[in-house]
Amino acid sequence: MSEDTRDHDHEEQEETGTPAASGADAQEKPGGVGRRDLFKGLATLPVLGALGAAAWGKKAADDTKRQAIIDELGVSGDAPAIIDRLTSRPPSDRINIGVIGFGGEGEAVVRAAGFPRPEWIDARRDAQRTNARDRRLDEYLAHGDLNLELTGVCDLFDNRAQWAIDASNCETRPGGAPVGRGATRYRRYTDMLEDGDVDAVIIATPDHWHAQISIDAANAGKHIYCEKAMTRTEEEVLPVVEAVKQSGVKFQLGHQNRQLESHEKAREVYEKGILGPVTLVETTTNRNDPWGAWVWDIHPDGNPETIDWAQFQEHAGHEVPFSLERFFRWRCWFDYGTGLGGDLLSHEYDAVNQIMRLGIPKSATASGGIYFFKDGRDVPDTFQVAYEYPDRDLTLVYSATLASGRGRGKVFMGHDAAMEVGSGVRVVAEPQSTRFADLIEQEVVDPDLPLLTYRPGFKGLDAVTTATEEYFASRGLLFTYRGGQRVSTHWLHIKDWLDTIRFGGEPSCNIDRGFEEAITCHMATASYQLGRKVEWDPVQQKII
Amino acid sequence: MSTTPTLTGARLWAMVALRMLIGWHLLYEGLAKLSNPYWTSAGFLADSQGPLSGLYLWLASDPGRLTAVDWLNQWGLTLIGAAMILGIGTRFATLMGAVLLALYYLGSPPFPGVEISAPTEGSYLIVNKTLIEFVALLVLWLFPTGRQVGFDGYLSRGGDR
Numbered sequence: 001m002s003e004d005t006r007d008h009d010h011e012e013q014e015e016t017g018t019p020a021a022s023g024a025d026a027q028e029k030p031g032g033v034g035r036r037d038l039f040k041g042l043a044t045l046p047v048l049g050a051l052g053a054a055a056w057g058k059k060a061a062d063d064t065k066r067q068a069i070i071d072e073l074g075v076s077g078d079a080p081a082i083i084d085r086l087t088s089r090p091p092s093d094r095i096n097i098g099v100i101g102f103g104g105e106g107e108a109v110v111r112a113a114g115f116p117r118p119e120w121i122d123a124r125r126d127a128q129r130t131n132a133r134d135r136r137l138d139e140y141l142a143h144g145d146l147n148l149e150l151t152g153v154c155d156l157f158d159n160r161a162q163w164a165i166d167a168s169n170c171e172t173r174p175g176g177a178p179v180g181r182g183a184t185r186y187r188r189y190t191d192m193l194e195d196g197d198v199d200a201v202i203i204a205t206p207d208h209w210h211a212q213i214s215i216d217a218a219n220a221g222k223h224i225y226c227e228k229a230m231t232r233t234e235e236e237v238l239p240v241v242e243a244v245k246q247s248g249v250k251f252q253l254g255h256q257n258r259q260l261e262s263h264e265k266a267r268e269v270y271e272k273g274i275l276g277p278v279t280l281v282e283t284t285t286n287r288n289d290p291w292g293a294w295v296w297d298i299h300p301d302g303n304p305e306t307i308d309w310a311q312f313q314e315h316a317g318h319e320v321p322f323s324l325e326r327f328f329r330w331r332c333w334f335d336y337g338t339g340l341g342g343d344l345l346s347h348e349y350d351a352v353n354q355i356m357r358l359g360i361p362k363s364a365t366a367s368g369g370i371y372f373f374k375d376g377r378d379v380p381d382t383f384q385v386a387y388e389y390p391d392r393d394l395t396l397v398y399s400a401t402l403a404s405g406r407g408r409g410k411v412f413m414g415h416d417a418a419m420e421v422g423s424g425v426r427v428v429a430e431p432q433s434t435r436f437a438d439l440i441e442q443e444v445v446d447p448d449l450p451l452l453t454y455r456p457g458f459k460g461l462d463a464v465t466t467a468t469e470e471y472f473a474s475r476g477l478l479f480t481y482r483g484g485q486r487v488s489t490h491w492l493h494i495k496d497w498l499d500t501i502r503f504g505g506e507p508s509c510n511i512d513r514g515f516e517e518a519i520t521c522h523m524a525t526a527s528y529q530l531g532r533k534v535e536w537d538p539v540q541q542k543i544i
Numbered sequence: 545m546s547t548t549p550t551l552t553g554a555r556l557w558a559m560v561a562l563r564m565l566i567g568w569h570l571l572y573e574g575l576a577k578l579s580n581p582y583w584t585s586a587g588f589l590a591d592s593q594g595p596l597s598g599l600y601l602w603l604a605s606d607p608g609r610l611t612a613v614d615w616l617n618q619w620g621l622t623l624i625g626a627a628m629i630l631g632i633g634t635r636f637a638t639l640m641g642a643v644l645l646a647l648y649y650l651g652s653p654p655f656p657g658v659e660i661s662a663p664t665e666g667s668y669l670i671v672n673k674t675l676i677e678f679v680a681l682l683v684l685w686l687f688p689t690g691r692q693v694g695f696d697g698y699l700s701r702g703g704d705r
Contacts, residue, residue: 034701041695044630047564051629055575135605 068444069451072436073274095498098152098198098222100189100213102164104296105227106155106204109254112490113202114177115150115167116140143491145175146498152192152201153183156308157327159301161185187308189213193220200501203227204254206336208315211236218247223501225494227254228350229342230518232315234526234543237518244511252497252507253514255350259492265454266412266421267355274427274451275414276435281356281396282413283348285340288405293373293381294331294343298324325376332377334525339379340368341525345398349520351410352396353513355421360516361387361396364523365533372403385524398524417451425454519543551687560693563628563638563684566677570641571625577618585613592651600651620644628684631694635685642681649674 099110111120124137150168155161168183186192193201193216200223203213211231217224224244230253231237244251257263269275287293302324309322317335320326330336331343338346352358368383381403387396399408412419416433420426429436431447439445497507519536526543527534537544551559577583589604603609620640627637654668666673690696 034698037691037698037701038695040691040693041631041698044564044694047568048626048629051568051571055572059579135602 065444068439072439073269073452074272093502094147094149095501096149096151096197096199097202098154098183098186098189098192098200099150099164099202099204100154100192101203101205101209101227102153102155102160103204105254106160106202107163107167109202109204109225109227109490109494110150110164110167111140112143112488113148113150113494114143114146114173114175115148115180116170116172116174117163117167118170118172119163119166121170121172140488141172141174143174143487144495145173145177146491146495147177148498149180150183151181152186152195152198154186154189154192156312157299157302158306159299188311190216193217193222198222200225200250200498206312206330207232207338207342208317208336211240212315214240214251215243218243218249218251221247221249223250223497225252225254225497226514228346228517229338229521230514231522232317232336232338232342234519234522237515237522238541240518241511241515250497250500250507251511251514252493252500253350253509253511253517254493255347255509255513255517256489256493257347257351258354258508259489259496260351260423262421262423262425262454263351263354266419266425269419269425269427269452270355270412274417275412275419276416276430276433277393278356278412278414279394280413281352281394281411282408283352283396283398283410284408285344285348285398285400285402286405286407287402290373293402294329294377295373295375296329298328302328332373332375332379334378334529337379338521338525340381340383340400340402341366341385341521341528344400345383345385345524346517346521348398348410349396350509350513350517351421353516353520355412356392358389358392358396358516360519360536360538361389361523362391363388363533363535364520364527366524366527368400368528372401380528383524383528385527387520387523425452427451427453551689551692556689556692559684559687560689562680563631563634563689566641566680566684567625567628569625569677570621570644571629574618574620574622574625577614578622583614583618584610585617586610588651589613594650594653594655596647596650617644631690631696632699634690634694634696635688638681638685638688642678642685645674645678645681649678 097113099106102110107117107120111117121137124134124140127134128137150164153161153164153168155164162185165183165185169180171179173179184192184195184197186195189201192198201213201217203210203217203224203226205213205227207229210226210229211233214224214226214230218240231240270278304322307322307327309327312327313319317333320335326333326336331339337343364385364387366383366385368380370377370380371382373381382401384397384399387398389396410421412421415430416435417427417429420428427450429440429445429447429451431440433440433447436445436451440447445451493508499505500507523534523536523543534543536542586604589600589610592600603613621644624637624641624644627633628641649672654670654672656669688696691700
């Protein structure tokens with residue numbers, strides 16, 4: 001007999017309190033002891049039963065609530081459809097691309113297209129070795145092969161041109177793509193366009209070159225992926241639109257955040273009318289570091305020998321003597337860039353335009369100043385603009401500073417609910433909502449908790465969430481997802497463009513969206529520079 | 545185990561009550577996750593801080609791994625909770641419960657210097673309710689009651705006698 005069993009018998013003795021009974025137990029047939037043991041087990045069942053009944057009741061109540069909310073909202077719980085057109089791989093279907101401008105953004109776009117610089121691969125490999133959390137290289141290499149050849153490179157700084165050539169035949173490429181045959185450098189982009197070995201171009205120059213290159217590329221029949229802002233000035237906008245429309249090339253403006261899953265879900269929420277009348281939309285930019293304020297590195301090899309300064313200045317606002325600062329930190333001057341308006345307001349506006357299809361506002365009133373980065377720049381580092389949309393009964397406010405990082409998000413304020421959009425979506429009912437008054441009264445909807453939350457990449461939409469889930473949803477994530485896989489929005493945005501070249505259709509940020517974005521951003525800049533309210537005249541097609 | 549302490553009377557019932565309550569808690573946590581098609585451990589893993597955050601982030605970063613972790617959590621909690629209430633494999637269940645709770649605790653420990661990664665309803669410094677429940681499970685493991693109240697005695701009869 002094991003010690004366990006002895007203990008067991010002893011305990012029974014104490015429980016019954018009669019030694020005689022214990023003796024009887026010992027005499028009893030094994031079946032009798034077994035029955036007693038079984039009763040000891042069965043004694044636990046009421047606890048399980050109580051839990052089961054309580055859990056069942058709670059689940060039934062929760063399900064009723066959840067269903068009531070989902071029925072009321074009519075939103076699907078699904079993630080956006082996966083765009084999974086297979087890229088055909090035969091060399092005959094290969095698209096030859098040229099890159100014009102290989103600075104920070106140009107390199108990022110070309111890398112997403114499948115051409116990383118070998119130095120970038122090495123740096124990511126080192127990062128992955130020293131930090132297990134850093135999966136950027138694996139995620140990058142998992143992207144599909146877009147079946148491209150980088151055949152042409154144009155940059156006015158010799159080092160950058162060489163870096164782009166290095167990227168064009170890098171041995172490590174995503175999606176198992178074959179090693180490229182190497183790009184040719186052109187000193188003028190027009191030579192690249194005339195050469196004929198390029199089917200499409202990526203334009204990632206400073207803003208003051210976007211319009212002329214886009215027009216020339218369209219006239220040469222080359223498809224265009226152009227970085228925002230679409231143009232530096234208002235006057236350049238219509239000629240670009242006309243050239244693109246007349247040529248019929250596929251034009252994609254580089255607002256890669258169009259590919260965010262959350263934006264598609266937010267659009268669905270808005271279109272279902274869940275928010276009720278939206279009278280105010282607030283979008284913001286907050287950064288707090290010199291890099292974010294465009295104080296970019298000046299490369300030590302940069303000098304009048306390695307930089308084609310004369311060509312750089314064509315189409316600029318003014319001509320000035322050679323300046324490394326102006327070449328490498330061009331966003332700090334209206335001569336080359338568009339300030340916060342074209343750089344960051346453009347992303348925010350485009351997101352709101354994607355979700356609400358707002359188009360061009362009737363008027364814009366902007367203000368701001370150079371309050372922190374007094375480094376010789378002429379673009380403001382603090383900038384606010386209020387756009388009026390009387391036809392839509394709403395105001396769109398953009399508010400930015402480059403000297404405080406306090407995040408404020410993007411909020412759509414409706415009479416029935418407010419929606420916050422980041423990499424996730426969170427909708428909270430308004431306590432004074434008309435539409436939800438009955439549901440709030442019946443305690444089906446709690447205005448203190450989100451009506452629905454959406455976390456991209458996970459399991460879709462959730463209604464009636466717990467406080468913890470709500471908190472996680474509000475934090476947002478850095479990546480977007482397709483079919484549960486993390487993917488770069490740049491890659492998706494390039495694929496979106498290439499798919500229209502191969503299979504037809506319109507890119508998601510086509511020339512019409514580009515037109516709206518360009519005019520809207522120029523209205524803000526014009527209002528700031530003129531110090532007054534400006535309006536868009538749709539008949540004259542002019543800012544007045 | 546060579547010796548298993550005997551509990552009697554009020555001590556026994558107090559220990560059984562503790563076992564039932566923790567069993568109830570874990571079982572309902574499991575059932576709630578199983579019945580919510582949108583539940584996932586991704587948020588917890590992605591936001592984890594402290595010594596195991598690298599591992600947790602790695603688990604969350606792949607859909608296959610995440611599915612496995614979700615499944616283990618849902619069914620682990622459910623089965624451990626049910627086993628503790630019913631007194632089936634009580635010692636093994638309490639030990640596994642302790643392991644799970646240790647993993648939860650280390651996922652966002654209230655250590656000085658670790659930023660609070662989830663809202664809490666109280667104030668915690670190093671010790672939080674997860675840690676207390678973890679130690680309570682160790683106590684239950686050391687003082688098993690599944691034979692006195694539960695099916696362990698019935699199920700082990702064939703083997704022991």
